[in-house]
Amino acid sequence: MPLIRAIRTPLTPGTVITVLASLFVVLVVVAAIGLSTGSVAVPPDRLLGVLLGHGSDVDRTILLDLRLPRVLMAILVGAGLSVAGAVFQALLRNPLAEPYILGISSGGTVGAVIAIGLGLGALLVPAFSFAGSILVMAIVYASAHRRGQLDTYALLLSGVMTGAFFNALILLVIAVFNQELRNAFLWLMGNLSAARAATLAVIAPPALLAIAGLVSMSRKFNLISTGDESALQLGVNVPAVKRTAYLLASLLTGVVVSVSGVVGFVGLIIPHTCRILFGPDHRLLVPASALLGGSFMVLADIVSRVILAPTEIPVGAVTAALGAPVFIYLLRKS
Amino acid sequence: MHALVVDGVSFSYDGHTPILLNVSLTAGRGELVGIVGPNGSGKTTLLRIIDRILLPSSGTISIGDVPLARLSRVEIAKRVAFVSQNGSIQFPFSVREIVLMGRAPHGRGNAFESPADRAIAEEMMQLTDISHLAEKPVTALSGGERQRVFIARALAQQPEILLLDEPNAHLDIAHQIDTFNIIKRLKARTGLTVLSVSHDLNLASAFSDRIVMLTCGSVVAAGTPTEVLTAERIRDVFRTDVVVDNHPDGFSPRVTLRPESVVAPAGKGRAS
Numbered sequence: 001m002p003l004i005r006a007i008r009t010p011l012t013p014g015t016v017i018t019v020l021a022s023l024f025v026v027l028v029v030v031a032a033i034g035l036s037t038g039s040v041a042v043p044p045d046r047l048l049g050v051l052l053g054h055g056s057d058v059d060r061t062i063l064l065d066l067r068l069p070r071v072l073m074a075i076l077v078g079a080g081l082s083v084a085g086a087v088f089q090a091l092l093r094n095p096l097a098e099p100y101i102l103g104i105s106s107g108g109t110v111g112a113v114i115a116i117g118l119g120l121g122a123l124l125v126p127a128f129s130f131a132g133s134i135l136v137m138a139i140v141y142a143s144a145h146r147r148g149q150l151d152t153y154a155l156l157l158s159g160v161m162t163g164a165f166f167n168a169l170i171l172l173v174i175a176v177f178n179q180e181l182r183n184a185f186l187w188l189m190g191n192l193s194a195a196r197a198a199t200l201a202v203i204a205p206p207a208l209l210a211i212a213g214l215v216s217m218s219r220k221f222n223l224i225s226t227g228d229e230s231a232l233q234l235g236v237n238v239p240a241v242k243r244t245a246y247l248l249a250s251l252l253t254g255v256v257v258s259v260s261g262v263v264g265f266v267g268l269i270i271p272h273t274c275r276i277l278f279g280p281d282h283r284l285l286v287p288a289s290a291l292l293g294g295s296f297m298v299l300a301d302i303v304s305r306v307i308l309a310p311t312e313i314p315v316g317a318v319t320a321a322l323g324a325p326v327f328i329y330l331l332r333k334s
Numbered sequence: 335m336h337a338l339v340v341d342g343v344s345f346s347y348d349g350h351t352p353i354l355l356n357v358s359l360t361a362g363r364g365e366l367v368g369i370v371g372p373n374g375s376g377k378t379t380l381l382r383i384i385d386r387i388l389l390p391s392s393g394t395i396s397i398g399d400v401p402l403a404r405l406s407r408v409e410i411a412k413r414v415a416f417v418s419q420n421g422s423i424q425f426p427f428s429v430r431e432i433v434l435m436g437r438a439p440h441g442r443g444n445a446f447e448s449p450a451d452r453a454i455a456e457e458m459m460q461l462t463d464i465s466h467l468a469e470k471p472v473t474a475l476s477g478g479e480r481q482r483v484f485i486a487r488a489l490a491q492q493p494e495i496l497l498l499d500e501p502n503a504h505l506d507i508a509h510q511i512d513t514f515n516i517i518k519r520l521k522a523r524t525g526l527t528v529l530s531v532s533h534d535l536n537l538a539s540a541f542s543d544r545i546v547m548l549t550c551g552s553v554v555a556a557g558t559p560t561e562v563l564t565a566e567r568i569r570d571v572f573r574t575d576v577v578v579d580n581h582p583d584g585f586s587p588r589v590t591l592r593p594e595s596v597v598a599p600a601g602k603g604r605a606s
Contacts, residue, residue: 281427
């Protein structure tokens, strides 16, 4: 494969700061578009007015109570799934691994719908979701292990199968608790309409901490992505690093899908794009995936709201339409 | 004081079948010890135990006078580098990025390599003749080029002990000799101690200060190439008839294979 990445090696702090600052600007612009777009268009001058503390009550309600939490949630979901994708790919040494393909998003969503169905408090929803994600990660990992080696195809197959099983569980749980839950379709294909400031306040701290933790481990991901034994030879305590990283990536997936439901392929498309643009060094790849993933998810959410307006389609349908071809392309190459 | 002491090391994967049995050897500072033996004799397992990838079931290993068991993973990586028979790399890291990874044990806690780290990586790329490949993705290299990249990465670790597992497996003859000449210069300059597993008895003979021959997990002979590489011993250990004479260019023995000379196991007479 020719190296078409935009930056040369070795990676320096200056390069990382420049790239991340540029991606942050993109994120801010995309977020502004997300805030302006909807059934009631809010032009930039009125948007700025509201953000500066002026503006009409109607604009304030639309922007601050409805759209801002939704845009921030989209950023968090996109960033979370992309970072989790980049990390699973490094740990499993497989560019096809991501929370949706591995079934981890479905596991998390089952946990969330059970907690919501049982009427448990807002804090227990992401906790149940995390438990569901960890459970699926453990099942998939154990079933793809053959004599100390992870088999790529066994991993993908068991991920897809476990995901299908847990999707069926989502339907079952929703049927049992019918009244308390949004419709099954939105949980199975992802949707951000449940985003409120209160939910965001519960989800954001663990998600941001998990992202920060994973970014801080990214130099070790470089070594692990070249092989466990190779990383050991270079001084990495591989079992400890992997355990922590699996926990944090599952936590991240769990907490974001507890609001969004199953959103597929984001963790595949974004790290893959970042790898093409910026190279495979995780010190840039992981934080860049967070920022680009945030922008991507805001855009996907805009498309899901406007493409058939006033009907809203699930945001997972948009990401799947873009992600499935990328998956097939990568599968053919691997 | 020896740079490396392996004392009575035994190892088994399943607790019953010994892969290594009471293996002892020493290597001095600046010494290149060749390890030879037939397939399955435990050569690679021995290197993996010396790098503490595997733990011995009994016996001890010391680096300098420090027992290996007392060193942390990072402290081992600062002292010991291992060029193994590499698996595939999935992600398109550039050659420079891979070589820089050799500096990881020295910059623990730092997110980025220092200018000194970068200078060392560039020097090792030059030494191993891969500077022109620096920006190329390692996934696009030939087996031989990749082998040199991993040798450069190991040298970038600036270890006291270098473990080579069939370093010449993918190299053409020019790069085989080149690689060993580089290692010879480095060991003279820095006191690097090298253990090199090889199937090529002539290369082992030409470059090793001493040779240790293993069979079925035990040491059968250890000494200078002339002491170890005798036709009789090679016949016993490898079940192959060879001619051993003096290399015309020097003092090392030269092993010449004889086609159709595989010897049957004891008691069954000679094959073909």
